[in-house]
Amino acid sequence: MAMEAPIEIVPGCLYWPGWLDRAGQESLAADLRAILAKAPLFTPRMPRTGKPFSVRISSCGRLGWVSDVAGYRYQPTHPETGEAWPPMPPALIRAWAELAGTALAPEACLINWYAPGARMSLHQDRDEEEFSAPVLSLSLGDTALFRIGGTARKDPTRSFRLASGDALLLAGPARLAFHGIDRVFPETSTVLRQPGRINLTLRRVHRAGLSEFPP
DNA sequence: CAGTTACT
DNA sequence: ACAA
Numbered sequence: 194m195a196m197e198a199p200i201e202i203v204p205g206c207l208y209w210p211g212w213l214d215r216a217g218q219e220s221l222a223a224d225l226r227a228i229l230a231k232a233p234l235f236t237p238r239m240p241r242t243g244k245p246f247s248v249r250i251s252s253c254g255r256l257g258w259v260s261d262v263a264g265y266r267y268q269p270t271h272p273e274t275g276e277a278w279p280p281m282p283p284a285l286i287r288a289w290a291e292l293a294g295t296a297l298a299p300e301a302c303l304i305n306w307y308a309p310g311a312r313m314s315l316h317q318d319r320d321e322e323e324f325s326a327p328v329l330s331l332s333l334g335d336t337a338l339f340r341i342g343g344t345a346r347k348d349p350t351r352s353f354r355l356a357s358g359d360a361l362l363l364a365g366p367a368r369l370a371f372h373g374i375d376r377v378f379p380e381t382s383t384v385l386r387q388p389g390r391i392n393l394t395l396r397r398v399h400r401a402g403l404s405e406f407p408p
Numbered sequence: 409c410a411g412t413t414a415c416t
Numbered sequence: 417a418c419a420a
Contacts, residue, residue: 237410241420244411260410305410316410346409373410 205367212360224282247311254281256301307390315373326397327364334385338376357382
């Protein structure tokens with residue numbers, strides 16, 4: 194299979210602009226509408242303070258990432274409905290298989306919904322047990338200004354735009370890099386049929402084992 | 409500090 | 417820069 198070579202933004206941070214074509218984006222958007230009908234977006238809150246995030250989130254896959262006053266964690270059920278997260282659609286399994294470069298299956302896909310004006314401040318993805326597996330990010334909808342630095346908060350950062358269909362991998366030395374979204378640019382995509390942006394973040398949570406098997 | 413605010 |  195022909196695959197265009199990614200751009201390496203910083204060591205370990207691989208970027209495939211336009212990885213998904215328009216049809217692939219539309220199809221994934223339809224998958225997500227079905228998922229969000231079963232696992233509605235909810236507002237995460239900061240540990241201890243309870244301050245709400247500006248993004249709303251949901252998940253698919255075996256585990257979902259949640260945040261509330263008690264802290265950050267992965268859990269197998271939606272915090273408001275109590276239901277298991279919907280399964281990961283085949284298109285996402287395929288994306289992980291093609292880009293992640295690991296035999297470990299993805300366990301969690303966090304769905305971040307950025308309404309116009311929503312932001313995500315600089316952070317690390319560090320709530321997993323397994324850091325040898327990369328984090329895979331897919332963008333859908335309006336273009337965003339993404340920023341990535343090093344493994345220390347004070348490290349210098351670089352910014353670039355993530356557009357609908359772009360894929361980004363945080364692997365190796367970039368797996369624990371600080372990153373965030375500074376801005377979403379209005380009216381830069383029609384894929385979602387509404388203003389805003391969706392970011393999908395696929396992750397391996399556990400080191401290995403039983404999550405490979407059906408329940 | 410996956411947060412907001414102030415100021416260049 | 418913050419405040420715990």
